[in-house]
Amino acid sequence: MDSREQILQKSAEAKELYLPHISVDPVVFGFDQNELKVLLVKMNYKKQWLLPGGYVRQDDDLDEAVVRVLKDRAGVTDVFLEEFGVFGRKNRSQLYFEEFDDSLFQKQRFISVGYYALYNSSEINPIADDVSEACEWVYLRQLPEIILGMDHREIIEKALLTLREKISTKPIGYNLMPEKFTLPELQKLYEAILGKSLNRGNFYRKIKNLNVLKKLDEQRYVGAHRAPELYSFDIENYEKALEDGLNNW
């Protein structure tokens, strides 16, 4: 079956299963090698990259739909998910399938609900579904080099802006960092999200004043270099600091 036939077959199935006009698009972020990355699928059809999005079943709550879609399309489960924006321009989705007849389920107008998701990337092995030839992490740095379908570049940009806005009020560091990390690694995450360099001294002072980290007794040995100090989040204090971040008046 070629990718075109596959699209037609999916259309027939979709008409039975899904609500028209509504889709979900999760932007899964990981942090690796001091860089942010997002999880994308490369579709068999057109070979463009897209977010691993999907549709809403008649009997799904919307929040259940996005969990199911992530599992089916990328093999991702147990992930922090939060809605961050709705993408509803009237021609955002139709052009992608322009060679098909208007009766194609996938070709109708979709208003898509964006969710950002945070994943400690060491734990995930993305699995492509049957309409995709790949499901892979792509570093944000690499995004300008690839072809992203529909308005998915805009959705990713808005998701990143959302991380920036929520860095002090949502468990973003906790969900993206490994369990044990060094302060320079945490600073790199903040820099990647904020899109700018931070002064090391200021960052250390601020993060320590928040009282959200606990220094571990162990160290990481890297060759002959001085062993860096390892930290973990102190969950209780971290959650309290997020509440204060909401409410620092």
Next chain:
Amino acid sequence: MDSREQILQKSAEAKELYLPHISVDPVVFGFDQNELKVLLVKMNYKKQWLLPGGYVRQDDDLDEAVVRVLKDRAGVTDVFLEEFGVFGRKNRSQLYFEEFDDSLFQKQRFISVGYYALYNSSEINPIADDVSEACEWVYLRQLPEIILGMDHREIIEKALLTLREKISTKPIGYNLMPEKFTLPELQKLYEAILGKSLNRGNFYRKIKNLNVLKKLDEQRYVGAHRAPELYSFDIENYEKALEDGLNNW
């Protein structure tokens, strides 16, 4: 025409005009007498209160839809609007119209996109549409006393939480306060949004440190009392402070 017939007539019109399954619900906030209030409509049918929501035309962008709906249902124009949440539980909207046949447009499953809006309430005269017997401001304090249809109480609560989260990053004060105000009035707005009392000295110090206010040369005379000092927002500095609020690392 009774309210039941009116619902049936609207259903026939709606099937021609609107996308199925998607609605918008604006939560318009005003600030008056040192209290927050929201704009609600009281429907002819069932006499319950609802947000002044509506549907999305086939040829509307989603953002255009909510602007049109607010104008048509409440006579509200020129308002700061931002999407804040999507309400997609599968049975959230159907029960409201349970006495009708399932073919009724209004009775289908709707996933609703919530927008918060900010309005300087001195400038608005809400106008009810033809399916509502009233369109009125209701103080948040009064909400427990009224019957709110569907999940609109939950939508309002989430909208208020959003104001709380965004008080330092979105032009909330600017859009809710009158052009000229006193510091005690501004403090009352922050207290209403944050849902707690603030220490006066701390509040004055913090707000002055933000450098977003300009003291006016005029004063407000109230009987024999000492005239309170009047302030306005310094728009340029205010917008800069909001950006810093986004990015205070």
